[in-house]
Amino acid sequence: MRRIARSAGIDRRALLAALASAPVVPQLFLPAIARAQGPSAPLASWNDGPAKRAIVEFVRATTDRASPNFVPPEERIATFDQDGTLWVEHPIYSQVVYCLDRVPAVVAQKPELRDAEPFKTVLSGNREAIAKLTMGDLEKILVATLTGMPVEEFDAEVKKWLAGAKHPRWNRAYTELVYQPMREVLQYLREGGYKTYIVTGGGQDFVRMYAEKVYGIPPEQVVGTAGGTKYGYDKNGKPFLTKEPRLLLNDDKAGKPEGIHLMIGRRPYAAFGNSDGDREMLEYTGAGAGARLNMLLLHDDAAREYAYGPAQGLPDSKVGRFTQALFDEAKAKGWTVISMKQDWKRIFGFE
């Protein structure tokens, strides 16, 4: 920005150059500049249809000062589920893969776990047996791999894992398996002055490790399932926080509006989800006055990604279950169901 201050006047080229190099792009300037540059192509990966139109119309209605549904900039909050809404969740949540991958290292530190279940089964590598682990087993694995260490140690482990782990179907990093059309919605909303939040059932600390790089969403805008930490000092008297197996927020189903109240303190104007875990977040968003945008992504594209429901006769699913009751509620309440097959020109940025 120094170029601007130093120059006698301000010209448009200098402003654009400064904006391009600025680490934080002031949101207000972008729409004006986009308009000044001529028609851009927002939501380029979306086919024309009711879903795309709903997004465009919502942003117009809430950001045009002449609109009866104008929303002051500071109240513009949009919340996004992550798994299955912003990136691939099948066949298994990436964070669960992380936890399973961490078991050998945890057992190396605590050899007494080697012959104890469910760790023994995980170490066996027997996929069929692992697939049969119960929720109780999974919880033991989560506690052992996600808690008990300093925050910085956890952060470093997650970053290391993210750099190496690959999704079995595409043989690409999980962080590449982000839906390009949703990236464009995030960007489009931000250009409309919306603050975009992730509201995920996944671990808050886990998602924070990549959300800024992958989605442009900073740590303070990630709301997720969160455990407590404990403040203490190392042997040199330096303070640090240890991750504890004490659940503060189960950020799923009713926990999503509860988490939104806790962490944001404002009701969203827009909410995006893809499963029964997002129902309450959308209900809560829709219960506010004025224009609200509620959208659910239906995975109906086995060829390009996955197809699962059980809504609309799609195969039932363990991960990201979208029931017919949710589909019916969406129709009754005027929420928009996005058809991956119909509404999206492409799925991933690398395509």
Next chain:
Amino acid sequence: MRRIARSAGIDRRALLAALASAPVVPQLFLPAIARAQGPSAPLASWNDGPAKRAIVEFVRATTDRASPNFVPPEERIATFDQDGTLWVEHPIYSQVVYCLDRVPAVVAQKPELRDAEPFKTVLSGNREAIAKLTMGDLEKILVATLTGMPVEEFDAEVKKWLAGAKHPRWNRAYTELVYQPMREVLQYLREGGYKTYIVTGGGQDFVRMYAEKVYGIPPEQVVGTAGGTKYGYDKNGKPFLTKEPRLLLNDDKAGKPEGIHLMIGRRPYAAFGNSDGDREMLEYTGAGAGARLNMLLLHDDAAREYAYGPAQGLPDSKVGRFTQALFDEAKAKGWTVISMKQDWKRIFGFE
């Protein structure tokens, strides 16, 4: 911003006019513009001295790209205790006054409390007896007056109370008893690209009701003692959240860095407090690499506000206790102690 888009070029006057009327002021532009306008008078209510110099030097060191301690804008986080740091906390926290004031209304709804302690004592109006209530009594009053109602009902009650309640010494609204020099620090840090947070032992939902108006700090940047909420539906099927007597975060002492991790997920670069309840927040802030600003306000001005410690021989205090041990830790760690008497030209904006 429309003026800019519509005009053929961009001139400085139009930019300044647009900025002045913009609801959200893009932070990056302000320092450049301030420089372009010539010397402004930041921190005008501060006397020249080590405290003011520490603030100015910190902002310079962390925002000048040529500085070895430059901090990227997205990492610029500053946290402020509220009671006794941003506004008056003596003779009693305003939120406690709120709770005591609410007791008659609560008893009217639940007559069985009329003859039960501690409600009976509060209703008696006997100040001496009220002053002797124990922490356990106070907790019962907090639970009865802060929980059990829908979030919106609580919000409305707090707003109503804030509009009418007056501090006994100045006979002014509590929201007027904000320290003008601290307002200027908030503004100065924001102009330097810092995101300013309140990190308070007070109730998160309570402080959120006025923080935006009084400090320019939006609800999502208020971290405080927080209880859970419960999602449910009214008789028309409309969802709402009820405040529950379930403590999620006790945002005091070690709870402050724990709350910062939960709600922000980044270590602050600057932290401001005034009592032993802020010690861990400052320790945690100071344990990060690079330039960090840690400041403690010492209330040593009985004439203009209050004088309490017991540090430095000041009278001991129940509210906002600043011990000699904390004072000594500040000196040992290079934190800056602000003397209200020496460092502040004026205390309040209305003076």
